[in-house]
Amino acid sequence: MxxxxxxxxxxAPVGGHSILRMLAWIVPIAVLLVIAPWVIDPFQTLTLTxxxxxxxxxxxxxxxxxxxxxxxxxxxxxxxxxxxxxAFMVKYFKIAxxxxxxxxxxxxxxxxSLLFGFVCVRYTRIFFGxxxxxxxxxxxxxxxxxxxxxxxxxxxxVPTPSLLGMAPSSDKMEFLAxxxxxxxxxxxxxxxxxxxxxxxxxxxxxxxxIRDNETRAEFIGIRIRxxxxxxxxxxxxxxxxxxxxxxxxxxxxxxxxxxWTFSGEIVFMxxxxxxxxxxxxxVGAIAFTYLKTYAVGFTxxxxxxxxxxxxxxxxxxxxxxxxAVEQVIAxxxxxxxxxxDGALT
Amino acid sequence: MGTIAVHxxxxxxxxSVLFLIAGGLSLIYGVMRIVNLxxxxxxxxxxxxxxxxxxxxxxxxxxxxxxxxxxxxxAFAAAAVGAVIEVTFLRPIYKRPGDEYQLLxxxxxxxxxxxxxxxxxxxxxxxxxxxYATLGSLSIADARYPTYNVLIIIIGAVAALFLWAFIxxxxxxxxxxxxxxxKRMASALGIxxxxxxxxxxxxxxxxxxxxxxxxxxxxxxxxxxxVDALVLSFIVVVIGGLGSLEGALxxxxxxxxxxxxxxxxxxxxxxxxxYLIAAVVLLxxxxxxxxxx
Numbered sequence: 001m002x003x004x005x006x007x008x009x010x011x012a013p014v015g016g017h018s019i020l021r022m023l024a025w026i027v028p029i030a031v032l033l034v035i036a037p038w039v040i041d042p043f044q045t046l047t048l049t050x051x052x053x054x055x056x057x058x059x060x061x062x063x064x065x066x067x068x069x070x071x072x073x074x075x076x077x078x079x080x081x082x083x084x085x086x087a088f089m090v091k092y093f094k095i096a097x098x099x100x101x102x103x104x105x106x107x108x109x110x111x112x113s114l115l116f117g118f119v120c121v122r123y124t125r126i127f128f129g130x131x132x133x134x135x136x137x138x139x140x141x142x143x144x145x146x147x148x149x150x151x152x153x154x155x156x157x158v159p160t161p162s163l164l165g166m167a168p169s170s171d172k173m174e175f176l177a178x179x180x181x182x183x184x185x186x187x188x189x190x191x192x193x194x195x196x197x198x199x200x201x202x203x204x205x206x207x208x209x210i211r212d213n214e215t216r217a218e219f220i221g222i223r224i225r226x227x228x229x230x231x232x233x234x235x236x237x238x239x240x241x242x243x244x245x246x247x248x249x250x251x252x253x254x255x256x257x258x259x260w261t262f263s264g265e266i267v268f269m270x271x272x273x274x275x276x277x278x279x280x281x282x283v284g285a286i287a288f289t290y291l292k293t294y295a296v297g298f299t300x301x302x303x304x305x306x307x308x309x310x311x312x313x314x315x316x317x318x319x320x321x322x323x324a325v326e327q328v329i330a331x332x333x334x335x336x337x338x339x340x341d342g343a344l345t
Numbered sequence: 346m347g348t349i350a351v352h353x354x355x356x357x358x359x360x361s362v363l364f365l366i367a368g369g370l371s372l373i374y375g376v377m378r379i380v381n382l383x384x385x386x387x388x389x390x391x392x393x394x395x396x397x398x399x400x401x402x403x404x405x406x407x408x409x410x411x412x413x414x415x416x417x418x419x420a421f422a423a424a425a426v427g428a429v430i431e432v433t434f435l436r437p438i439y440k441r442p443g444d445e446y447q448l449l450x451x452x453x454x455x456x457x458x459x460x461x462x463x464x465x466x467x468x469x470x471x472x473x474x475x476x477y478a479t480l481g482s483l484s485i486a487d488a489r490y491p492t493y494n495v496l497i498i499i500i501g502a503v504a505a506l507f508l509w510a511f512i513x514x515x516x517x518x519x520x521x522x523x524x525x526x527x528k529r530m531a532s533a534l535g536i537x538x539x540x541x542x543x544x545x546x547x548x549x550x551x552x553x554x555x556x557x558x559x560x561x562x563x564x565x566x567x568x569x570x571x572v573d574a575l576v577l578s579f580i581v582v583v584i585g586g587l588g589s590l591e592g593a594l595x596x597x598x599x600x601x602x603x604x605x606x607x608x609x610x611x612x613x614x615x616x617x618x619x620y621l622i623a624a625v626v627l628l629x630x631x632x633x634x635x636x637x638x
Contacts, residue, residue, distance in 0.1 A: 071445050119624055122631065126380050126444045127587070130579055131627065134620055137576050141616035261572065264382075264452045271449055301464055307456030314450045315437060 033185055042177035046249070047293050049181050051286035052188045053245045058270045058281035059195050060238020065267070066275040067199055068231045069211030070124060074132030075266045077116065077139045078109045078236040080258030082243025084143065085109075087156035087253035098161040098183065101244050109240025110233055112139070117232035121225050124214075133260050140258040155254030158247040176249060184245055191238060192282070198234065199278065207231050239266070265292075268310055274320025283321050347488030352605055354485075358494050360601030361501020365556030367578035367585075368508065368593040369549035375588035376525045376545035379435065380444075382451040385575030386458035387423045387550045391557025392566040393462055395419030396471035399562070409479045416476070416558055423554020424547045430454060431546040436539070455572070463568055470565040477562040497559050504555060505594060512590065521545060525588075583623045586636025595634055 037045045057079055064070045082105035089095040089104050120131045143150040150156065160168040160175055163183050169175045198204050209217040210224055218224055247253050256262060265288070273284020291309065295302035317324055370384045381387075398415045434454060438446045480492035512518035524531040524541045532538045556574075557566070581600050585592025600619060607615030626633060 065445070071448060073448065119628065123627075126378075126448070127631075129444065129448060130380065130583060130587075131624075134576070134579055134583060134623055138617050138620040141620070142614070145613045145616070260576065261455075264455075267449060267452070271445070275445075301460045303456045304460035304464070307453045307458075307460070310453030310456065311434060311450060314446050314453065315434075318441070318446060 030189075037178050037181050042173050045177040045181055047289060048286070049176070049184050049249055050246070050293075051289035052184050053242050053249065054266075054269060054285035054289050055282040056188055056191045056245065057239040057242030057266060058273070058285040059191055060235045060242070061266050062270050062275055062281040063195065063198065063207070063231055063235045063238070065270060066277075066280070067204060067211060068207045068228060070121075070228065070232075071129045071267070072120075072132040072232075072235070073129045073260060073263045073267065074116065074120075074134075074136030075235075075239050076258050076260060076262040077112060077132075077136035078239035079243035079246070079262065079266070080143070080253075080255070081105070081109050081112050081139060082240035083158075083247040083250075083253040083257055084150065084156070084243075085240075086244050086247040087151075087158050090158055091156055096159070096162050096167075098163050098248070101161060101247075102187075102241060105240045105244035106237050109236045109243070112240075113233045113236025114229075117229045117236070121228040121232055133263065136258070136260055136263060140255060140260070143255050143258050150255075153255060155252045155256075158251055158253055160251075161248050180249065184249075187241065187245065191241070195238070196278065203227070203230070268306070271318075272309075272313060272320055274322035274324075276319060277322040277326070280320055280322040287321060347486035350485045351488050351490055352609070354490055354494065354498065356598075356601040356605035357498045357501075358601070359604050360597040361498050361504075362556045362560050363577060363581055363600055364501055364594055364597035365504060365552045365559075366574050367581035367597055368505070368590055369552035369556075370578050371582050371585070371588055371590060371593040372508075372552070373546055373549035374582070375590075376521055377435075377439075377542055379447050379546075380451070380587075381546075381549070382448060382575065383430070383454040383458055384451075384549070384553055384578070385571030385573070386455055386462070387427060387571070388553040388557040388574050389462055389566065389571035390426055390458065391419035391423040391554030392561040392570065393419070393466050393471060393557075394422040394554075395558040396473040396561045396566045397466060399473035399475065400471065403473075403475050409475065412473075412476050412479075416562075417555065419558030419561070420551050420555035423557065424551035426458075427550025427554075428543055428547045430550075431543045435546070436542075439542075455575075459568070459571065462571075466566075468568060470567040471561075472565040473562045474565075475562075491563065493563055497563065500555075500559050504552065508552070508590065517544070577619075580619050580623045582633070584626045584633060586633025589633070589635040592633050592635030 033048075036048060040048075057075070060078075061072065061075050064072050085105040085108040086101045089101060095101070095104075116132065116135045119135065120128055123131055144152060147153075160172055160180070162168060163179055166179075169179070199207075206217070206222045206227055209220070209222060210227060214224060243257065246257070269284040269288035270281045271284065272288050273282065274280030292302065292306065295305045299305065313320070319327075366384065366388050369387075370381060373379055373381050373384070395416060395418055398418045399412050402412050402415055434450055435447070438450055441447075477491065477493045480496065482489045482491045483495065484490075512521060520531070520536050520541055521544075523534070524536060524538055524545075528538055531541075557570075577600065581593060581596035582588075583596075584599055585594070585596030599622070603619055603622065604615060607618055611618065630636075
């Protein structure tokens with residue numbers, strides 16, 4: 001069932017009017033993000049940086065879930081893979097340039113996602129999920145067992161990198177909360193624009209056609225497996241970049257981001273924001289990061305707390321935060337009992 | 346000679362515990378088309394409850410025979426938890442299209458159960474070694490082998506036999522298989538599908554709980570054991586075929602043998618080899634050895 005609101009996967013034609021309306025949203029948010037480090041304290045800025053990094057990963061993840069209809073439970077392989085690529089470049093090649101880190105992690109996640117994708121895109125639905133999960137665990141078990149290469153459970157240290165050839169300042173907190181924040185923000189902006197272009201391109205439309213009806217999509221000549229594989233690789237690269245940005249921020253590449261439960265967190269944040277919506281994963285990633293940061297600070301049983309939130313979300317708010325927002329907006333526009341947007345599409 | 350026998354017994358030991366966990370997972374999927382990500386935690390609950398009950402019995406200085414009676418307590422606790430989960434959390438989402446929500450729901454339950462176990466029993470491992478110690482060990486040629494481990498293998502084999510009889514030789518089994526093949530048709534013929542679902546889920550959880558309960562005297566109940574077990578049982582069902590009990594048995598045997606050889610010959614890549622076997626099986630036979638596509 002198609003919801004009357006048109007925002008859903010950007011299926012509506014983007015006319016001049018809606019571009020203006022989009023700008024009315026984007027400009028204030030961009031201004032807020034740019035001035036944020038000067039207004040909020042460094043700890044908050046760091047949390048926000050974590051949120052933006054997670055948002056890049058979730059954006060990549062949602063190309064598969066929201067637009068191609070494939071639920072991956074193995075995106076920790078790309079996120080962790082990106083983080084470990086950075087750590088290896090530091091440890092074995094003595095590289096300190098963030099641009100090289102990004103290039104390296106894009107390459108490594110492209111290779112890993114090509115290999116995984118080759119096997120996984122033959123399947124859909126639950127088999128796809130289990131298969132991605134199992135394959136991502138291969139990487140985790142290797143990182144875990146080859147401790148002399150990967151540091152095992154201790155992980156590998158990642159020092160603050162140089163940005164655009166400029167060496168990091170000596171005050172690490174200051175560096176992360178300002179220079180690094182803007183660096184992440186810039187890459188986040190690029191990622192958002194790129195993903196927007198991808199999902200609104202003919203390629204993105206083809207993915208949505210595959211998601212909605214595989215057989216019909218095949219009839220009109222879309223090579224389903226190849227499209228899925230390409231989507232899988234793009235998705236992997238986005239998440240890999242997120243992992244590479246995460247490593248210097250965290251200061252450590254550890255197996256926690258390779259284990260499959262971390263993939264579950266990526267799924268969680270995407271659904272929290274709403275996976276049927278372009279900005280859903282972004283909102284969800286930032287909200288999840290704050291939620292987790294405060295839950296961890298509040299109690300040792302933070303997993304319990306997050307689990308309860310997830311269960312409640314699935315039961316009461318299946319379309320996530322953005323789904324709920326759309327519903328409220330639709331209700332305000334068309335008052336009356338006829339709005340049944342809560343029903344699942 | 347003795348060492349080979351010990352290796353074979355160890356492989357069978359792994360296999361029988363894995364069969365109980367993966368068989369439950371597969372049964373639930375076969376009937377309800379739900380992949381229960383919290384299944385490993387159900388196994389952990391079985392282990393923790395049994396270890397806790399036996400710990401109480403040891404503290405009260407009860408005779409050893411009582412402890413054998415307490416062994417299945419964990420399995421019944423796991424079954425009870427399963428029944429509650431099915432009715433309260435899974436039933437509302439069956440009608441949702443797509444598989445996203447069931448995976449998310451069971452993932453949320455995984456997070457909750459993982460922390461509940463820590464909340465109830467604390468972060469330290471629980472042991473129930475008294476049974477293990479009571480039985481002593483057997484001598485096989487020139488090697489010795491713990492008698493309790495042989496008991497685990499026997500329980501695993503008996504459970505497999507019972508399950509087979511239950512599903513292929515009882516009326517309940519017929520209803521279960523009918524529901525598994527065509528839920529709507531079964532419902533139209535007057536089968537209470539909701540009841541079958543709660544029974545199947547409970548039975549699956551009982552198996553996982555039994556696995557945990559019988560394994561805990563030989564190794565302690567630790568946090569995180571559920572998540573590890575879940576991933577291994579995924580390999581089992583992927584190799585054997587999701588939804589097939591014969592597949593779970595074959596997969597468990599394969600994984601048991603590979604793990605045992607792996608631990609002695611190639612400990613670093615033992616897990617990676619298992620995943621590779623799963624991947625190769627999928628490429629050759631997408632639905633697994635015993636799966637129907």
